[in-house]
Amino acid sequence: MTDDALLKLWGKTDPNDPDAFHPLLYHMLDVAAVCEALLHRFPPPDPLSLQWVAYLASLHDIGKADPLFQGKVPELVEPLRDLGLDIPPSPDPFRHEARSAEWVMRHLMQSYGWNRRSAGVVSLALHGHHGDFASPGNAEEQTHPARFAQWHALRDALAAALFALLVPPPLRFDQFEDASVAGVRLSGVIVLADWIASNEELFHYRALAMEAPSPAHYLAAARVEAARVVGRLQLGTARPAPPETPPLSFPAIWPHLPDRRPTQRALEDVCLTNLPPPGLAIIEAPMGEGKTEAAIYLAEHWRRATGRDGAYIALPTAATSNQMHDRYAAFIAERHPAAARPRLVHGMAWLLDDDSPLAPPNLDADEEDAAEQARSLDWFRPTKRALLAPEGVGTIDQALMAALHVRHGFLRLLGLGSKVLIVDEVHAYDAYMTTILERLLAWCRALGTPVILLSATLSHAQKQRLAHAYAGSAPLPPAADVHDPYPLLTFVSPEGDARMAPVRGTDALRRRLRIQCHRGLLHDPDATARLVAVQVSAGGCACVLANTVNTAQAIYRALLRMRDSDPEFKDTLRDCELLLFHARFRAERRQDVERQVVDLFGSNARKEGKPTRPRRAILVATQVVEQSLDVDFDVMVSDLAPVDLLLQRSGRLHRHERGIRPTGSDPVLHVLLPDAGSYDFGNTGRIYQPEPLLRTLALLAAYPEFHLPAHFRPLIEGCYGEAPLPDGVVDPACLARAAADHQQALAREASLARQHLIPEPNPRAFRLTETGARPVDEADEGEAADYFHARTRLGDRTRAALALHDPDLVDVTRADYPPERALLRRLFLQKVDIPAWWLNGLLDAEGREPDFTGPKWLRHHLVIPMTDWEWRGLHQASDGHRRPVILRDDPALGLLRIAEGETNGDL
Incomplete structure (x- = not known):
């Protein structure tokens, strides 16, 4: 069949002007050209070459060469009938991707001798290019047997034309080394190429078609256009491989850090003397110990060893990712000046940037393609694109979605497969999210993605589960030991070998944290306001950390009333900076407050152009300051919370070197408790399980002072493990009931999460669904609102x-x-x-x-x-x-x- 005849098949149309169609052959070449450009960043699975993957990608829409599809636009039917093609007058519902998958499977086996397993990987990848691997298909012989041979020959002609233009080299292989990895890489790059090639605001395919005298000329122009668009989206060229050099010292990567912390020195020693093979690393160290800088240092070594071209830093909340983004962007600008600026990934980061297309006014006449175009727009926003771009910083839920059965979740796996994944505050995730994280770790191992987990307060049981999930075995001892060294570096290879490196020289870390408990003040905003006002009577900056927005608002209101009308505190509060910071402000206002908090209480408070630290200030906040924000207070008042979170909160006490503090030289954490003998935790009991709260009550009675880091292990294992608790503080029967309820809740959450997971990676088979259920469309900001909710500890x-x-x-x-x-x-x-x-x-x-x-x-x-x-x-x-x-x-x-x-x- 001639090129002119093939060009009468339509691939894209404008419902307002059906005659202005884009030929199917040209659209298939568009996708091949974009695929070639993308493969410089996302390497093809062995043993396929770039040309072979581009050819396979071009076949994604060969199912559109079918009468049930071509008949969808009546205005374009007659030219095809003039060629002698039989097209039914009233097309039935038809899924072209199912036809593509069916035809390509047979084509690869019959024309190129592929075995069924390998051809099946490609077939499934094509079947899922609209995000649904379970959509039904109809065998061709059943839908229109009389026309089967005619249209099959037409598809043969299309495939031959594409093969001649793209010129894949000779290929002989038995099967993919890892079917799961091959399937994810093929699915991801094909979908991404199809989206880019289908978006006329990005890829100007109509203009190209008007100027191309032949398919060969069209392909040449499409390749130029593809390189331009992929470069604009920062999805193209990988970072050049670094020259072979000895391992880099910590100051070589972080030249401006004033001095190395013990954890950083220990990691440097490991990297310079015997670099662990890229795999899983767990860095356990106190707050303020520079774990993030240490993780980036290790990531630089592992990306050099594996050819990964970037990192994704995942944090619990948007507020923490905002500040981390600025720090990481500054690092990338200095360390890799030619690299793209890291993308920020969370709810407010999806405000469209200049490289993001807006919805086109005209969508495709094919309803399924039109819906797909609308969905694809979301992936061109920074929120999603950061997972595909070389560098990204954002919230953990964006990474966890890669392990859930959502539409196009495999694109997240594609992006993470080219990076090092760093997960901060890994202790902060509940059983639901941890179950998802465990499945993600299994896929990271299959994809060769190194993972670095950071925590100050990780229990042994949590660490054991995470290591088992990554290695597929149990590399760590089953029993916890409160005498295990702390801080500690743990490395787990993909083969399951574990190596631990204790951190030496921690004398400089030694810290005494005084604990003052206040019975009856939990959820008493007036008494809490009076307590904190007393703490700053001689000056200083205090933080009141409430577990709920409602409580924070009530405490702030009480402080305002005291400032205006309480004779005992009017003078103290009149020259006191009062701030309220939580997640229920409009984004514009929340950004302003967050900026003010970091400017006033962060490490830059004394720098030129920044406001000076107030003589007296009170910040009332929720958990938005609990994790990763680099802020420092002289004194802290906190609602009761599990002891690991009290430790996290205390990390914002005396965090920076400031000399003499008006509140005294020893940091003091004031903890608000229920009445003596009462186990009524109010709304706090809706956020945190009663069992860790009861255990924390017992631990606070046993430890009037926290000697850190020595007490980290016994406190964490006392709260979440099997370490003994002091007698006479908590009623044993009450604790037993709470423990049973807690275990049931953990089991329910884990069970709920497992219902929505993609299957584990399998080197012999590519599957992204086990039940045949349809994937869920992602809702607001990349979350499927009624399907998956990335809960932090905010309730x-x-x-x-x-x-x-x-x-x-x-x-x-x-x-x-x-x-x-x-x-x-x-x-x-x-x-x-x-x-x-x-x-x-x-x-x-x-x-x-x-x-x-x-x-x-x-x-x-x-x-x-x-x-x-x-x-x-x-x-x-x-x-x-x-x-x-x-x-x-x-x-x-x-x-x-x-x-x-x-x-x-x-x-």
Whole structure:
């Protein structure tokens, strides 16, 4: 069949102008060209060459050379019938990717002698190029037997034309070395190439087609265009391999650090004398010990050893990733000046950058392709692209999604497969997330992705599970020993060999942390406010760390009242900087507060252009300052929490060298407890399991002072392990009931997580689903809202909302397509996460503008139109009674829900 005849088959159309179609052959060449450009960063699986992968990618849409597909656009049918092709007048529902998979499987076996297992890997990768590996297909003979030979010959002609243009070299092989790895790499690069080649705002395929006199000329132009677009998206050229040099010293990689911490010196010694093979590393060291810099140092060595071209640093929360992004970006700019700036990956990071396409006004006439184009736009945003770009910093949920059965989750595996993965604060993840992390570690081992886990407070049981998940065996001893050295470096090879390196010279780390417990103050905001005011009466900077937003707001309100009207504290608080920091501010305000907190209490407070540290200040905050934020306080007041989190919080006490402190030379952690003899933990018991809270009560009685780092092991194992507890503090029967409930809760969470996991990697078979269930589309910010919720320790589920005060912005959210970028950024700076229960039974009030769910381009955010900083509605109780409810955006307090007579279940 001639090229002219093949060019009458359509691959892409415009529903508003069906005659302006893009030929199927050209679209297949587009995908091949983009695939070639991507393969410089994402190497093809052995033994396939770049040309072979490009050829296989081009075949992804060969199922469109079928009467049931070509008949979808009636205006384009007659030219095909003129060629003698039989096309039914009313096409039935048809999945072209299933036809592609079926045909390519047979083609590879019959034409090139591939065995069924290897051909099946490619077939499944093509079947899943719309993200669904379980979509149904119909055998060709059953759907239109009389036309089978005619259209099969047409597909043969298409494949021959593509083979002649792309020229794959001769290939002889029995099977892929690892079917899982081959399947992920093929699936990922094919989907990514198809998305780029299908987005006309990025890839100008219509203009190329108008100027190309032949398919060969078209391919040459498409290759130039592909290189341009892939480069623009920073998905192309890998970082050049470093020259063969001896291992680098710590100062060579971190030249500006004033001095090395003991953990950093220990890791340097390991890397310079006997570098462990790339695999799993676990760095256990106290807060402020420079674990992140140590991890990046090890990552530099492992990426040199493996050819990985970047790293992804995963953290528990958006606030922690914001600050880490700035630190890592500065490192990359100095260490690798030619490298792309690291991408930031979390909710607010998805504000579109200049390289991200907006939704095109016209989508493809094929409904499945149109839906796929809409979904693909999300992957061009920085939130997702950071997982594919060489360097990324963001939240852990973005990495965990790689191990869940969500649409296009394999793209995350593709991205992580080219990096070193660093997971900070690994102790902070609950049983649900840890179960997912364990499956991700198994895939990292299969993909050859080195992993570095960081923690100050990891229990032996947690460490054992994580090491087992990576190695596929149990490389660590089963029993915990509270006398194990601490800090400690643990290395686990992909083969399961374990090596431990204790950190020596820790005298400089020795620290005495005084603990002062206050019975009856847990969730007593007025008493807590008085307590912290007393602590700063002589000056100093204090942090009050509350477990819930509601408690933090109440304490802050109490401080404001005391400043205005309490004669005992008016003078103390009048010249005291009062701040409130939690996650329920609009993004714009939250960013301002976060910046202010870091400027006032961070290590840069004395630097030029930064505000000086206040003489007296009180920050009331939630867990947003618990992890990774580099801030320092003179004194801290904390709600009761499991002892590992109390240790984490204490890491923000006397963190920086500041000389004489107005609150004294010894750091003091004030812990708020329930009444004596009471085990009523209130809302704290909704966030943390009662068992670790009860164990912490006993440990606090036994340890009036924490001698660190010596007490790290006994405290952690006493809270989460089997270390003995002091008698007479906690009722044994109460503790036994709490322990049983805790184990049941852990089992439920792990079981729930396992329902949504992709299968374990299997070198003999590529599978991304075991049940045949359809994948779930990712919802807001890369999370499937009703399917997977990346819970940190913040408790209840939330709903992403836009609290809009400007009527013009409300009008923007009603449009079918997104606005220009500057307006879109402005819109999403109004984002706030609210508790999902706030919306239960919520009704519109007559005469008030109702709330509504935004269109698809808004990722279904809830839009809350506000008048005078409020939205007013009604709450309908289960008994049918209605009462007024107000959602108020308070500039000082954040978003509030106010309802008459309501018992506040808020966190």
